[in-house]
Amino acid sequence: MKVTLESSDGQVFTVDKEVAELSVIIKEMLVIEQANQDHPIPLLNVGAVELAKVIEYCEHHRNDPTIDDDEDYDSRKKPIEMDDWDKQFTIVNKEMMFELILAANSMQVKPLLHLGCRYAADIVKRMSPTEIRDLFQIDDDFTPEEQDKIEWEKQWTKL
């Protein structure tokens, strides 16, 4: 069975139902609108470029075991693993990956969302506060007193 998805900029994608159902949102919409499946499902927060990438990801992972419980994604208990395909998939520029994370969050494609979050965590790893500020264009708004406290805490992380 096929499902039709429509991106925010009006592009239509036709995918297998089991592929589309990796998105929790689409899965729920399909249940609610069972009698109305001839119409495309509108994804108002996801552009065509991002939707194409999300579909590419879902196509590859269509046979993965579904995980509904958030507990299973607790990265402390179970680190987020990437296979070779996932590693290739994440070789995109930062802006694209951030857009993909937002798309995955909007569509609730949890495995992709967590893959993206791992990518985001990897970006800030080993970066200095200044480098993070520069990357995300954030201002340093600490007062001198707060700066002292932060410096003190920094010593503890070195122990």
Place this chain on the structure above:
Amino acid sequence: MFDLPELDDVIYQQLRRHDLAQCARVNKKWNRVVSPYLWSDITELGFLGDRRKNFRRMMIIFSSNNATSYKRITTPWSNMCKKDYLLWKSTVLGFSGYPDPGALQSILHSPEETGNTRIDPTSPTNAVHPS
């Protein structure tokens, strides 16, 4: 992405303490978000080493309502060495009391005490209170 609270758990739980500390120094907002992850489990601090067990037990007692006096805290573990107690006191109270990490390091790196150094609650020199 870093502005989506629902993603905080997934992102920050993958960072090591050093990286979390760097993130906490970005600005006020990042500090507020990251600090709970940075200090969520202070028993994970590497410097605790083999003192972790004693430290954890002291944490439990300290956080209980009965931990109102030095004597009550030390009585169940009269065989606990003073170094462990000072380490615990410095660390636990440090988050509000700003102890000197250098002083703590000197305690940690002082020569090992032989046997179990007992804390005598009646001794004025040991009369340190947990609050």
